[in-house]
Amino acid sequence: MSKGDATRQAILERALSMSSVVGLEGISIGRLADDLALSKSGLFAHFRSKEALQLQVLEVAVRQFVESVVRPALKEQRGEPRLRALFERWLDWARSQSLPGGCIFVSATMEMDDRPGPVRDALARYQQDWVNVLATATRAGQESGAFRGDLEPAQFAQEAYGLMLSYHLFARLLRDPHGEARARAGFDALLKRAVGPVRQGRKHSSRRARNSPTRSATRSR
Amino acid sequence: MSKGDATRQAILERALSMSSVVGLEGISIGRLADDLALSKSGLFAHFRSKEALQLQVLEVAVRQFVESVVRPALKEQRGEPRLRALFERWLDWARSQSLPGGCIFVSATMEMDDRPGPVRDALARYQQDWVNVLATATRAGQESGAFRGDLEPAQFAQEAYGLMLSYHLFARLLRDPHGEARARAGFDALLKRAVGPVRQGRKHSSRRARNSPTRSATRSR
Numbered sequence: 001m002s003k004g005d006a007t008r009q010a011i012l013e014r015a016l017s018m019s020s021v022v023g024l025e026g027i028s029i030g031r032l033a034d035d036l037a038l039s040k041s042g043l044f045a046h047f048r049s050k051e052a053l054q055l056q057v058l059e060v061a062v063r064q065f066v067e068s069v070v071r072p073a074l075k076e077q078r079g080e081p082r083l084r085a086l087f088e089r090w091l092d093w094a095r096s097q098s099l100p101g102g103c104i105f106v107s108a109t110m111e112m113d114d115r116p117g118p119v120r121d122a123l124a125r126y127q128q129d130w131v132n133v134l135a136t137a138t139r140a141g142q143e144s145g146a147f148r149g150d151l152e153p154a155q156f157a158q159e160a161y162g163l164m165l166s167y168h169l170f171a172r173l174l175r176d177p178h179g180e181a182r183a184r185a186g187f188d189a190l191l192k193r194a195v196g197p198v199r200q201g202r203k204h205s206s207r208r209a210r211n212s213p214t215r216s217a218t219r220s221r
Numbered sequence: 222m223s224k225g226d227a228t229r230q231a232i233l234e235r236a237l238s239m240s241s242v243v244g245l246e247g248i249s250i251g252r253l254a255d256d257l258a259l260s261k262s263g264l265f266a267h268f269r270s271k272e273a274l275q276l277q278v279l280e281v282a283v284r285q286f287v288e289s290v291v292r293p294a295l296k297e298q299r300g301e302p303r304l305r306a307l308f309e310r311w312l313d314w315a316r317s318q319s320l321p322g323g324c325i326f327v328s329a330t331m332e333m334d335d336r337p338g339p340v341r342d343a344l345a346r347y348q349q350d351w352v353n354v355l356a357t358a359t360r361a362g363q364e365s366g367a368f369r370g371d372l373e374p375a376q377f378a379q380e381a382y383g384l385m386l387s388y389h390l391f392a393r394l395l396r397d398p399h400g401e402a403r404a405r406a407g408f409d410a411l412l413k414r415a416v417g418p419v420r421q422g423r424k425h426s427s428r429r430a431r432n433s434p435t436r437s438a439t440r441s442r
Contacts, residue, residue: 021335025247101335110331113394114242114322124394131395158391158403159410162383169386170379173334173345174352182379189380193410 008046010036012060013098015053021101023111024054024119054119061104062126069093070133079146080191082137083160087187090164091180105130106168131157141194148196159190229267231257233281234319236274242322244332245275245340275340282325283347290314291354300367301412303358304381308408311385312401326351327389352378362415369417380411 001009014035019027029050033040047053069092073085094103101107105127112120135153142149163186170179222230235256240248250271254261268274290313294306315324322328326348333341356374363370384407391400 023244023246023332025244107331107334109390109394110328111244113328113389120394124396127390128395131391152403154397154399155403155406158387158400159384159407161390162385162387162407163380164383165386165390166379166383168334169330169348169382170352173330173341174349175345178375179379182373182376185376186380186383189414 004046007036007038007042011038011043011046011053012056015057016060016104017098017100019054019057019101020099020104020107024057024108025111025115027053027057029053051117051119055122058104058108058119058122058126064098065093065105065130068096070130074133074137078137078144079141080195083134083141083191083194084187086134086137087160087163091167091183094164094168102168102172103164106165131161134160138194147194151194151196156190156194160187163187163190225267228257228259228263232259232264232267232274233277236278237281237325238319238321240275240278240322241320241325241328245278245329246332246336248274248278250274272338272340276343279325279329279340279343279347285319286314286326286351289317291351295354295358299358299365300362301416304355304362304412304415305408307355307358308381308384312388312404315385315389323389323393324385327386352382355381359415368415372415372417377411377415381408384408384411 011032015027015032018032018035022028027050029040029043032038033043036043047056069086069089073082073089076082076085090103093099094106105123108123109127112123131154134157138147138151138153138156141147142151142153163183166186167179167183170176170182232253236248236253239253239256243249248271250261250264253259254264257264268277290307290310294303294310297303297306311324314320315327326344329344330348333344352375355378359368359372359374359377362368363372363374384404387407388400388404391397391403
C-alpha cells in the first residue's frame with residue numbers, strides 16, 4: 001500500500017466512524033482534516049467533493065459488512081443455521097467498536113431516503129442487495145425443506161429488518177437493556193413461523209420438531 | 222390567536238414539514254425565514270435558538286400524533302380492535318401530506334440517538350411514551366382475555382415498532398410497492414401470536430377462533 005493509499009484508507013475509516021454518529025450529511029471535511037492532522041486541501045486531493053467521500057464511505061462499509069457478516073454466514077448450513085448466523089453477525093456489526101453510532105446503513109437510510117441524488121441511489125442499491133441476501137437465504141431454506149413452501153422470502157426479510165431497526169431504537173435511543181434480547185426473541189418467533197405448523201405444531205409429535213434448532217438454541221432471555 | 226401566535230404556529234408547521242425531510246439538524250433558520258417571507262431576526266424573536274425550535278417542533282408533532290393516532294384509537298375496544306387502530310393510524314400518520322419525509326419520530330430517532338442533549342432527551346421521552354401506549358394497549362388486551370397471559374407487552378411493542386421502521390425502509394428508500402402490505406401482514410402475524418394457540422390452533426375448533434378479527438379483517442394483500 002502506497003503512502004497515498006494508506007492516507008486515503010485512514011480518511012475513509014475515520015469518516016465511516018464519524019458518519020455512524022452524525023450521519024453522512026454530518027461528515028465535516030474540516031473536522032476530518034483536524035482529526036487526522038491533514039490540511040483541508042490535502043483531504044480534498046483525495047476526495048474532490050463531500051459527495052465523493054460519502055459514496056466511498058458507503059463502499060468501505062459495504063466491503064466490511066460483506067466480510068464480517070455475509071461471507072461467513074453463507075458458509076453455514078441452509079435454513080435456520082444460515083439465517084441465525086446472518087442475524088447474529090448483523091447484531092455484532094451494529095455493536096462493533098468501529099461504528100460508535102451503530103449501523104451506518106440504518107442511520108443513513110432514515111437520513112437519505114428523501115434526499116435524491118447519487119448517495120441515496122447507492123444506498124438504496126446496497127440495501128436492496130442486503131435484503132436480497134436475506135430473501136435468498138430464506139429461499140434456500142425452503143428449497144432444503146427446512147422452511148414452509150408458502151413462506152414469502154421478501155416478507156421474512158422485511159420483518160427481520162424491522163427487528164434490527166427496532167433494536168436500534170430500543171437499545172440506542174431508549175437505552176433499554178432488554179432491547180437486544182427482545183430482538184433475538186422476535187427473530188426466534190420469525191424462524192418458528194418460517195418452519196411452520198407442520199413441524200412445530202402444539203403437540204410436537206415429530207422428532208424433528210422436538211429437536212429443531214429454533215427450540216433448542218441458546219437464547220438470551 | 223394573536224398575530225404573533227399565528228406566526229409562531231406557521232413557523233412550527235413549516236419547520237415540522239421540513240425536518241421530516243432533512244432531519245431536525247437539517248432545519249435551516251435561513252430557509253425557514255425565506256419560505257415564510259420573514260426576516261431571520263423576526264424568526265429568532267420567536268425561537269431564541271435552533272435547539273428551542275427543534276424542541277418545539279417535536280412538541281407540535283407529539284400533539285398532532287396524540288390527536289390523530291392515540292386518542293381516536295384508544296376509543297376502540299380493548300384487544301385487537303384497539304391495537305389495529307393504533308397501527309393503522311400510525312401508518313396513516315407516516316403517509317400524511319404534512320410530513321413529506323415520513324414520520325418525524327422515525328427520522329429523528331436515527332439522527333439523534335448519538336447526539337446527547339435536550340433534543341435527544343425529549344425525543345427519547347416521547348418515544349418511550351409511545352412505546353408505553355402500545356404496551357399498555359397490549360396489557361389491556363390481556364386483561365380483557367383477548368390476548369395470551371404470557372405475552373410480554375414490551376416484546377409486542379418492540380416488534381410492532383420494527384414493522385413500522387422496516388415499512389419506512391422498504392416503502393420510502395427502496396420504493397417497494399409491497400412494503401406497506403408486508404407491514405400489515407407482519408402485524409397480522411404479530412396479533413395472531415398475541416391471541417395464541419389456544420384460540421387459533423390449527424383446527425380452529427372454537428367459534429371464537431373462527432370469528433376472530435385477525436382472520437376476517439380486510440387485508441391489503
